[in-house]
Amino acid sequence: MVDYVHLTVHSEYSLVDSIVRVPMLVEQVAQIGMPAVGVTDQSNVFAMVKLYRVAIKKGVKPIIGADVLVAQTLDDADPSRLTLLCMNLEGFRNLSQLLTLGYTDGHRNNQPILLKKWLEQSKVRGLIALSGGQFGEVGRALLGSNPDFAFDILEEWNARFPGRFYLELHRVGRKDEDLHVPRAVTLASQCAVPIVATNDVRFLRREDFEVHEARICIQQGRTLDDPARPREYTEEQFLKSPVEMAEVFSDLPEALANSIQIAQRCSLQIVLGETFLPDLSVPEGHNSDSYLREMALSGLASRYPTVSDNAVAKTVDHERRLSQELDVICEMGFSGYFLIVADFIRWARENDIPVGPGRGSGAGSLVAYVLGITDLDPIEHDLLFERFLNPERVSMPDFDIDFCIDGRDRVIDYVSDRYGRDRVSQIITFGTMAARAVVRDVGRVLGMPYGYVDRVAKLIPFVVGITLEGAINGDKELKIKGNDELKSLYKSEEEVKTLIDLAQQLEGLVRNAGTHAGGIVIAPKPLTHFMPLYSESGETVLTQFDKNDVEALGLVKFDFLGLKTLTIIDRAIKSINLGRIAKDKEPLQAIHLPSDDSKTYDLLQRGSTSGVFQLESFGMRRLIKELQPNCLDDLIALLALFRPGPLDSGMVEDFIDRRHGQNSEPINYFHPILKPILKATYGVILYQEQVMQIARVMAGYSMGGADLLRRAMGKKKPEEMEKQRSIFLKGSQKQSIDEVIAGKIFDLMEKFAGYGFNKSHSAAYALIAYQTAWLKAHYPADFMASVLTADMDNTDKLFILKYDCSQNGIKLEIPDINSSFFEFTAIDTHSILYGLGAIKGVGQRVVEDIVKERNANGIFTDLADFCRRVKNLNKRVLEALARSGALDGLGENRATLVVAIPNVLRLAEHATHARESGQGALFDEQEEAEELGQFVKKMPNWSLRERLSAERESLGLYLTGHPFEDYAEHCAHFTHGSIRGFIRNLPESVSNGNSSSLTREVTIAGLVVDIFRRNKTVCVILDDNTERLEILFFDDSYNTNRHLITKDSALIVDGKLQFDNYRKMWQVTAKSVKLADQKIEENARRITIQWPKNSDDKQFLLNLKETLRPFTDGDCEVCLEYTGPTARVAMTFGDRWTVKLTRELREQLGVLLGADRFSVHYPKYIS
Structure with missing residues (x-):
């Protein structure tokens, strides 16, 4: 049997040049019987932890390395290629240092370059080097005008990597391979340097070549049939079996055998599952546990001063809860984590950087509250600590912290200074090729018409996590029904099938690297001890591992999120306090605003929520008006209800009806033991915390066990649910609860667990929403x-x-x-x-x-x-x-x-x-x-x-008036009303943007304020002084009407209204368009003029006659209306004085009479 190991596979994380997915790679390597596989992505090890975890699980040895570009200086026009493989931990750390240096000091033309001088012998210990084939420095010399020069270059590299440098050979059908391989073999023999065969793998199967080419074309902006596009890859660059490699290199068996030797020499082991907290200094005489306890008790006294008998009793309960939480935190080894978070939040507050009251499940911790990490009392709002930190499921706590967006970077700077700039970094994230986008991309590389592809793409729901398979056949987990039209097109039209089949093979591949919205890692040693760093040219330095891989390595991740609303609140309060202090009033503090203010709830109940955090959308305003919130608990419920699951399930209607007592039947709590848990939500299981509480009181679960049940219900794995059902029913029997009732309640919990929301998060954000509403009201x-x-x-x-x-x-x-x-x-x-x-x-x-x-x-x-x-x-x-x-x-x-x-x-x-x-x-x-x-x-x-x-032009909007004011009353006769009014009156499911397939025929009017091109459509922004709306014109339609579509022209548009989920905005695809002035001229039937009071009648009639005279070539009747003390008389001038109601005439009548002194009659409705 032939033995061979692929050492130079590029995965999708090479960003652009590969379509290899790590799990599928390992699966195929195991199937063809290879003992190991090497992934050497271009200038990175993004996939390292993913490869390691999957490969070890499958019994395949993972070989970690990277392809790098090497040059003498950064001015070198064409750097050479080198592959570095890690033999051990020392090698990995050296590779980590080198890759980091390439991104921080070696950027050239958006490529990280390693200068050759950085690769000195002491800096490459533990690394094996492959020469890069004909693309390496040795290979280029062999193919150059002076092949003898290659001997000196090889000797130099061999000295840098003594006994660890291999001449790399390719036979994949590229230019110059036939020259390079024999010369390289001869040179290797002369210098006693080993050779190794590699296949430069970019895809897994030969038949994947076209898919790979499509991926390359997407990146290059080319089409597959473009004769001018570069062909850099061949169909031979797939994951060949050992037998196939032996056929290619039958004359060089040692080149195959050396791949096994290299694989044996590479034995990097990664420790996963340990926790590496940053070094934390605590006062002398303390460790992290004792110092946390001291800080927490001090914070408890500060949060709850004992000013009354009631407060004393309350403090006893708080002390008990605090002690329980502290025990769990200390036992799990997370004291240092809490102290670190408390420290940088304390610094932020002391340096006038607003911090949010909480976010996510962290708001359920009393320890966090008394330390000042959060500002929401978890006991008052019935929030659960175990939802945040479960003693029965060991995982790192994860505080998400909102900072004022203007101050977030200052907090990161503080943390960097405190723990060392080489130990703190923001975290990378990877964008992938999502369903809708990849269909558009593939349509473009196949050369299909834009409108055709756009029609197909718009049939795919814009839902996070949706796949093309889910769009066609439905997705139970996302609660998405399959699109019948898309399914029909796929079955009946060959072009659609080709488009979707190719798109499915690219769907989900990594597209690009970016910065995680809030992730910060703090390490106890320089970060390159754990991973390399990455940076776009001149941009923020990031970890090369994403948040999941950072956590897998045991490093602590913190989420520093910038929240614009905190900046808004801070700026508003500072402005308000300038006035209050000048009047000797106490300055306001957001956290101390009264939570029962009637003026605030009046504002909310009216739906006047522009600028109010989380409550601005049309759909949310409608829900607010129906719910009529009058306390903070109502706002907490509101944020939990306004999500696709509850909105589509009937939960919202049940909740509102029960709240207002409109349900004819009494609220059913299913069992008296559940009433205290469900009373606040009128018998509806709204929060995840309620699922946990039900499990505890009904079936005797511990709170940690109840959290595991909640998680299991969310994942809906049948085997796990059967196991949990059995536990639940047995526990309920011990509480003497009827098995049938217990089963029904379990079914109910299971159903609503998918809809249930994290109450801790909802409560924290409801508080911010309330603060913004209070400020707007007062x-x-x-x-x-x-x-x-x-x-x-x-x-x-x-x-x-x-x-x-x-x-x-x-x-x-x-x-x-x-x-x-x-x-x-x-x-x-x-x-x-x-x-x-x-x-x-x-x-x-x-x-x-x-x-x-x-x-x-x-x-x-x-x-x-x-x-x-x-x-x-x-x-x-x-x-x-x-x-x-x-x-x-x-x-x-x-x-x-x-x-x-x-x-x-x-x-x-x-x-x-x-x-x-x-x-x-x-x-x-x-x-x-x-x-x-x-x-x-x-x-x-x-x-x-x-x-x-x-x-x-200068402000982006009309400030001191609006040109459409002259048109609004007229256009109301031809349209479905104002843009804002029409959208507000849409059915709830449409106005919330929940259904991307639901459209509506509409006639709207407005002023053109912007014209621009997006892909192959022309976008026109219409403004009617109540709202702006994007109108889409395909090229044919635009070219037909472009003489009408100019800035500042008033248009009436017939088209199809739909919601763009990607941009979260309404848009109309235009069918026909007309100038508003033309529509008015054509359809005005009568103009009624009010005779001005106290005027010189003769002069008025003379002026009116002179005004009308130039416009008497129309068919709009003129009526003069005189209103006396006791009667009103209307007089018409007959056919001789019918006019054309042009814009000029309307303007002149406005000057003569005033805009409110004449009116125009139109037919009832003109479509």
């Missing part, structure tokens, strides 16, 4: 100013917030260089000053210069004064300021200012230069002012439409 201007600031770069969000302000009586004042700051600021209780930072093209540095100069030397008096005094101004910045209205206070209208800017700017620069060169006396302020007068040409002010258009 200090609306300060709060909304803070929300606007947080979203100043998001024009779509600013539009929504502006609308909310107007609905709540808050006016947004135009920006002003003499009073605005970078942020939005509250002027008083009903007005907010626009932030200069929200003006497009005006950067933070310019705003800082403006504010600094204004504070130092007073307000700016005119344009020249402004240009003289502020640095970093240019034409683009000044025009943006002028168009937004920020220069209105300088004494000239906007049109005049925009025209004057180039000359005034030149004059200011000239004067500044003169002063700096000592010629300031020649250009005193008087002379400057006189010269300025020559440059400022008075211009007529812009029309309303021009002014509003300039505001939109």
Whole structure:
């Protein structure tokens, strides 16, 4: 039997050049009888822990290594290839150091390069090197003009890796292999260096070659049939069996045998399952356990001062719970973990960095609460410690901590300084090829029409974790039904089958590397002791292992999450407290806001929740109005209910009906013993904690055992559920509970365990939601100013917030260089000053210069004064300021200012230069002012439409008015109403965006505010002053109507409304489009004009006649209505005075009469 081991397999973690999945690789290696396999991904060991765990389980020896690029200097245009394999732990740590160095110091053209000088003998101990075949330095020399030079290069490498350097041979059908192999064999003999055969594996089976090529084309942006695309790989680069390799290298059996020898020499063993906590200093006389207990008891006294008899009794219960938690924490060895978390949270609070009240199951720990890690009393809210840390299931605790988004990096810096920058890192995460995206990708590389592929892709539900198989045939776990249309297309259309079959083979492959949202690892030694580090060029340094692999190695992961809402709350409270302190009032603290404030609940019950954390969506507002929350427990329930499972199961309706007493039947608790657990949720099992409590009281489970039951119910494994059912029923019998009732309750628990939510998380986030609602109810201007600031770069969000302000009586004042700051600021209780930072093209540095100069030397008096005094101004910045209205206070209208800017700017620069060169006396302020007068040409002010258009260009929205106001009343006759109103009135399942396949025919109108291309569709943003909506035009439709689709044109669009789950937004695919003015002209049947009171009747009629005369070529009847003291008379002018109701006529009538003095009659509805 031939023996051979593949040593150079690239997995999907090589990012781009392989489609090999580690579990399938190990499975196939075991099947073909290979004792070991080496994975050498390009410049990384991302897959190391995954390979190790799977291979050991399958009885296959994992060989860890990496392909690296080597150069003399970073300027070398074409680095050579080298493969490094780990013989032992020393070798791995040396490889870890080298790979890290490549990413931190060796970046060139987005590639990590190892400089040859770094590979000195002492730095490569424990590593075997393979030469890289014809792509290595030796191979290139052999194929070059001076093959003898290869001898010297080989001798040099052999000296660096004495007895551990192998000349690598490939026979996969690539260019120059026939020359390289014989020359390499000869050279190896001359230098007494061993040879080894490898196959440069990139896929598992020969028939996978086309799939691999598709993966390469996706990355390159090419199509498979592109004759110009590079063909870098061959169909021979699959995982060949030992027999197949023997056929290829029948003339060189030692090259095969040496693969076995290398595999035997590589014996890296990784220790998994141990825990490596960072070194923690505690006061003398303490260890981690004793210090944690002391800190916790001190915190308990601080959290619960004994001010009454009731409080004393309460403290006894707390002390008992605290002691129980401390015992578990200390026994499990996690005291240090709690102390570390408490330390950096304490530092954050002391350094004015807001920290969230809690997140996830950690809010269920009393120890966390008394240490200041969380700010939510777990006993008051009936939260369970065992949901966070289960003594019967040993796993690391995992606190997710929310920090103010502006301060998160400062906390990371603190931790890095405290424990050592070489011991702290953010954690990598990997993006994969998800179902919808991979269908689009494959459609593109196959050259299919975009519209065709888009139609197929949109049939795939946008649900996290959905697969193409699940989209077609359904997914029980995700509760997704199969799409019949997609299934039919797959069966009936060959092109769809080809598309989906190829996409399925790529689905789930790793696409890219990124930064985990919050993961931070802190190690007791330099991180390269445990793993290499990774970095994009100039970007954040990350671990090369993802969070699961970091934890498998025993390192401690912490989640530092940036939460924008904490920044909003902090900024709002600081603004509010400036006013309160000035009035000698106590400053506010978010954590001490009263939780029973009626004004706050009134605001919530109205659904006025723009800017309120977690409660902004249309679907959530509808649920709030139905539930009518009036306490914090209601908000906790609200967040738990508003999820796809409960919304689709009928739970929500049951909960609301029972809460309002609208259910004709009494609430069924199934057994009296359950009433205390389910009373607060009206008999509905809403929280995971309730499942645990039911198991404890009914069946005698320990809380740890109850948590294991909860987990088992979530996973729904039949064997495990049968085992748990038996335990539950036996336990219930001991409580004298009827077996039939116990069985029904178990079934109920099993059903709702899948819907149940983590109450600890819901409670913590409900508290934040309440805080934002309280601030909006009591200090609306300060709060909304803070929300606007947080979203100043998001024009779509600013539009929504502006609308909310107007609905709540808050006016947004135009920006002003003499009073605005970078942020939005509250002027008083009903007005907010626009932030200069929200003006497009005006950067933070310019705003800082403006504010600094204004504070130092007073307000700016005119344009020249402004240009003289502020640095970093240019034409683009000044025009943006002028168009937004920020220069209105300088004494000239906007049109005049925009025209004057180039000359005034030149004059200011000239004067500044003169002063700096000592010629300031020649250009005193008087002379400057006189010269300025020559440059400022008075211009007529812009029309309303021009002014509003300039505001939109500079601010992204209309601020002092809206051009569509002139159209709204007219278009209401042709459409389904305002965009906002129509979306709000959709059925609940549609408005929540739960069904991507449910669509609706719609006619809507609005003003074009943006036009851009996305892939092969043209996107038009319509704005009707209540909402913005994206309209999609495919190329044919757009080209037909492009003469109508221009910025600032008012359009009426017929199309198909659907929810884009990816962007979480509504959009309409256009079928037809018409100018609103044309629609009005064609369909206006009668215009009724109100005779103005107290007017000169004769002059009025004369003016009206002159106004109407140019437009008498239409068929819209004119009616004049006179209202006297006791009667109303309507007079028509007959066919001779029918008019065409153009925009010009409407505008002129508005000037003559006022917009509210005439009305237009249309047919009942025009489709």
